[in-house]
Amino acid sequence: MSSKLVEFKDVSFRYGEEQPWVLKNCSFEIFENEWLAIIGHNGSGKSTIAKLMNGLLFPQEGEIIINGKQVNEANIWDIRKDVGMVFQNPDNQFVGTTVQDDVAFGMENRGIPRDEMIRRIDHTLAAVNMQDYRFTEPHRLSGGQKQRVAIASVLAIFPQVLILDEATAMLDPKGRKEIMQTVSNVQTSQKLSLITITHDLQEVVQADRVIVMNAGEIWEEAKPRDIFGKKDALRKIGLDVPFIGILADELKHAGIAISHEPLNHEELLEDLWTLHLKT
Structure with missing residues (x-):
């Protein structure tokens, strides 16, 4: 069996002392080379999990372990070497004037040698089928193409965990299908742990395991087929079948x-x- 890469141990979080708990005593594990989907309606806590995993937030209770290291302010940059994240709106992640510059940005910040950077740019753009756009300005790309570049930019730093937080929410059905196929190919070829966070059950079909969030708690954890068999219960917690x-x-x-x-x-x-x- 694969070893544990991510552990949430009784994690609770709220956005202020007077605010309600967004997460309540959440415990789960993610294994190497596993595809885990986290689903739930808006406000269920799923995106908060992503931000906690990447060190954008820290829990008030419990602890999070990534690759044997506890997530805290002291080692946050080490954590972010292991965990890459792609958000809903790729425009918020672009910093370069061309696709190539954008993919190179994260590597430049880590002091990666130029020859290695060029090799990784070639490799990651090919992985997401965007090698023909390396000199294109990002604002000229379609929504799906932008998300492909955002994924390539994260892959270039060689993370062990890739998180997609509602990464297809702004795309049309064709764009969603293309991105999910790209993600599936990347997960297989790069041998990384993939976490897709969504409210769309159609995006979890290829996942190895699904966690369903409801009101800040883990409502169910099972394989996709078992989750799909609970249609009436899913509707009751606000999820479309x-x-x-x-x-x-x-x-x-x-x-x-x-x-x-x-x-x-x-x-x-x-x-x-x-x-x-x-x-």
Whole structure:
């Protein structure tokens, strides 16, 4: 089994002494090379988890361990070498005048030699299929292309953990699909731990494990298929069920014996085709 890379131990957080707790006694682990999805409605605490993991915030109670090091102000820069983060709006992360300059920025701050920087720029832009845009000004890119560059900029510092905090929220359906495919390819090729934070259940299909947040607490932790099987309960906590799950339920109610909870159209079609061959 892979070793633990991230640990949350009874973590609680609030944005002020008079404010309600945003997180309440949260405990979970993330393992090397694992894809973990954290989902929940707005205000459930999922984005606060991301900021705590990257040292943008610190818990009032409990502790967070990243790669054997406790997250605190004394070692925050060491933590940020291990944890990279991509936010909802990529424009907030751009600092360079060209795509190449932007990818180089984080490496320059870490004193990485020029030859190594050039090698990493080539490698990371190829990983997100943006090598043909290296001299393009970021503001000329589409939303999906900007997010690809933001991902490349983080990958260039060789993090062990990559966090995407609502990174597809501003994209159209085609852009979302492309980014999630890029993320899947990167996670496989780079062998890093990936954490995707979203309110969209359709984005968790490829994850190894899902944590569902509700009112600052862990509501459920399971594999995607098991999470998708709790449609009514998910609706009660404000999460939209993917269309494919709704369609599968309607088919079951119509007497069509779908054998399992489908995660995508391909699985549903395979089930229907198998049933057709048996009749």
